[in-house]
Amino acid sequence: MLVPVILSGGAGTRLWPVSREAHPKPFIKMADGDSLLLKTLQRAVATGASEVLTVTNRDYYFITRDEYSSLELSAPVELSYLLEPAGRNTAPAIAAAAFAVSERFGEDAVMLVLPADHLIRDTAGFLSAVAAAERLAGEGYLVTFGITPAFPETGFGYIEAGDAIAPTAGEAGKNFRVRRFVEKPSLEKAEQFLRSGQYYWNSGMFCFRAGVFLAELERSAPQVHAGVAACWQASARAQLPLALDAETFARVPDISVDYAVMEKAPRVAVVAGAFDWSDIGSWQALAALAPADAAGNRISGEAIVVGARDCYIRSEDRVVAAIGVNELLVVDTPDALLIAHRDQAQQVKAVVQQLNARGHESTRIHRTVHRPWGTYTVLGEGPRFKIKRIVVKPGATLSLQKHHHRSEHWVVVSGSAVVTNGEAETFVRSNESAYISAGVPHRLANPGVIDCVMIEVQSGDYLGEDDIVRLEDSYGRT
Helix, strand or coil: CEEEEEEECCCCHHHCCCCECCECHHHCECCCCCEHHHHHHHHHHHCCCCEEEEEEEHHHHHHHHHHHHCCCCCCCCEEEEEEECCCCCHHHHHHHHHHHHHHHHCCCCEEEEEECCCECCCHHHHHHHHHHHHHHHHCCCEEEEEECCCCCCCCCCEEEEEEEECCCCCCCCEEEEEEEEECCCCHHHHHHHHHHCCEEEEEEEEEEEHHHHHHHHHHHCHHHHHHHHHHHHHCCCCCCCEECCHHHHCCCCCCCHHHHHHCCCCCEEEEEECCCCECCCCHHHHHCCCCECCCCCEEECCEEEECCECCEEEECCCCEEEECCECEEEEEECCEEEEEEHHHHHHHHHHHHHHHHCCCHHHCCCCEEEECCEEEEEEEEECCEEEEEEEECCCCECCEEECCCEEEEEEEEECCEEEEECCEEEEECCCCEEEECCCCCEEEECCCCCCEEEEEEEEECCCCCCCCEEEECCCCCC
């Protein structure tokens, strides 16, 4: 039995300002409107699996669930979740998934581990490689997927192929024992790897039996195995979605699966994937997906170029004009603008580090913030006031809460709302309003079948998001 396991998380700092802590790379929309996460789910479903397990941070659960709900499945597939209280790298995440798969399907179940932020267009080629990997996993191998390098990339790890493993009837491509894993090389080394024909990019996708992986983890990284095992036993496994115990998970070593297991295991194989692949690891990689005009400019959104060459321009909600410039990256979002030379795309991480040092919220959230019940967008703010546009999904409910330092005025623009204001409960229609005094418990629910859209005007001495005292919450938040 094959169980796809999607690993979804990470800050994706190299794609700031679009990727941020609260809305990382897997949720970035491609040109067709689908996110990388949704495309990964489509590939997982295409394997014919009856269940797909997603390992993600508990803060991303609701937005992940909403992303998945937009996919019309041709066959019934159960979508299950394993929620991490904090990121501890890939080895603990995969180990927790292996415990979950073993408990549900048995130790011989084969896990197909897929990062949520990769782009693969050739689904048929991908499925052919998965079939080869599944067969090798059934023979006890820990299998990784290698990508034939197209150029001497220094930002990827490499896999050196050893002896060939004969394919079975009907299998396409090449399979090898892994001779060694190589860290990100220098340019000179990467050029040597490319010329040799014996090296592959390490894609970070894996396939193995759950029991085999756990046995190798216990042998190679016993502290990780023991820590995740203790966490698994301490977690409330009957409660869905399954949230890992925070206290024990925090004590698990932070280590990648390559370091913990793959580089140490005796039976590791690589399937040379004959399909396109990109980890979308930089703005250069994302820019390459957009079609180029005659001058080499690639545009996403609305932009005007005059005498510009070889630029990538991404605009979300306003016109960007570029005149007489060459080889620039311009990424415009409602609250942050990135301008860089295309050769310096990897330096975006340095920008994020400086912003984090200043405590700047643009590394954490966008102007539009996703919540379990919908979204809010900050329209404007100044001394003693903030204005938001709030969208509440049909049937959704905000928490019962109060604020110490601010009052709120709600104006319903479309749809309808049931407003709890202290002891009173009022039905508020479009073009009607409600006023909430500071210190008064309040809540808003959308009883309708369309979105409730309202404008919120906050007034007070302090308007931070941490001035929320939740008294009750339908989504388990504190």
